Amino acid sequence: MSLLIVGLGPGAGAGMTAQAREALEAADVIVGYTAYVDLVRKEFPCKELVTTPMRKEVERCRTALGRATQGEEVAMICSGDPGVYGMASLVLELADEYPPVDVEVVPGVTAATAGAALLGAPLTHDFAVISLSDLLTPWDDIERRLRMAARANFVLCLYNPASHKRPHHLRHACDILLEELPASRPCGIARNVGRSKEEARTLTLGELRAFEADMFTTAFVGNASTYVSGNRLVTPRGYLQREA
């Protein structure tokens, strides 16, 4: 009895690992949020696909664990990596109630590194990953993390910068960062990575404040050394500076 929590990587296409593809091929049933199941539907037309809507995360995990207890090989899919704001922890939290099920996490390329690759190399030094969603995290905690990360000169990677119900979170986050960092600080956004309408562009922190992000956007804020070259966002690791 096994449940694999599988990261699709960006867009579930060429960014998927061989291990993830094998897990989906071996599964009797694939469970996931509707939008993610749609990503794999074409490639696995003969699989049983079980979808649950957003905000029904506990139900989705219980469905997957329940099916696994019946002896089926179950794959639960997540966009990107299941361990970065994905279902891995919730499944493991619930798994104690389904003792015979063997749970395994299959990692994937997360939006931080997929978006970074599209922009160039913004994350090539110490970085902090912060979700701007306050559905499960008090905004005060998010604000404190933004401030501390900026003060410690981390590169920042911001997940969930906005949604229909939270259109102003990115602006609020930038207002906090602008108390610590210059408005000229190089930043970047990546959107729909690995999907149609894929987009990446550089901008300043001041411009990021006004950017209309959506739930398919990942935002990057450079550290003090990050610079823009052409359309690329680059954070030096320090090799050239050492030799200079």
Place this chain on the structure above:
Amino acid sequence: MSLLIVGLGPGAGAGMTAQAREALEAADVIVGYTAYVDLVRKEFPCKELVTTPMRKEVERCRTALGRATQGEEVAMICSGDPGVYGMASLVLELADEYPPVDVEVVPGVTAATAGAALLGAPLTHDFAVISLSDLLTPWDDIERRLRMAARANFVLCLYNPASHKRPHHLRHACDILLEELPASRPCGIARNVGRSKEEARTLTLGELRAFEADMFTTAFVGNASTYVSGNRLVTPRGYLQREA
């Protein structure tokens, strides 16, 4: 004229993406650090493979860029993701000197998420990634980031916790963290992920201080909510807590 900087993921096996594999198959020449080239030698026996030793990073990138200017399709390989302490930024820094070369980064599963998957789900909330190598970064900067990240209740993922020349960095880092966090704080280590002698285990921050890490180890320090269940390290995202 193109140079692809390709992330092999953990161990260059089943954790590699289809996009990375295609890039290596299409390359005329594969350039990399000796240990990483050895990982792909078996699978691509007919390719020209160019290796350079550690600490020769600038030379390695110039070799790759130079070969690309000669019209060859060049793939430079990095373990994990090329944008996380990899060669992506150095290549882009140097690329201005080789204007005709089109540089592209092919992301891979980085040690943070590959190690996390093996441990369970330690990174399923905001996290900070910090390298403990002070070859290119002043130790004072590393120390400040450790302290700020602990104070802001980030999960921590520590790259390069030790090497032959820096055997005590993990202990020094834990000493700083222990000023901010309890010795009982759940932690984890992952070693040789995706390779032979793969290993993952949970331990406390007090125990992590004494752990003999090597350069193939990634260390994880939980946030205030992280707990150990069986042999798993789990950081709740908050779904169950919201419903409780």
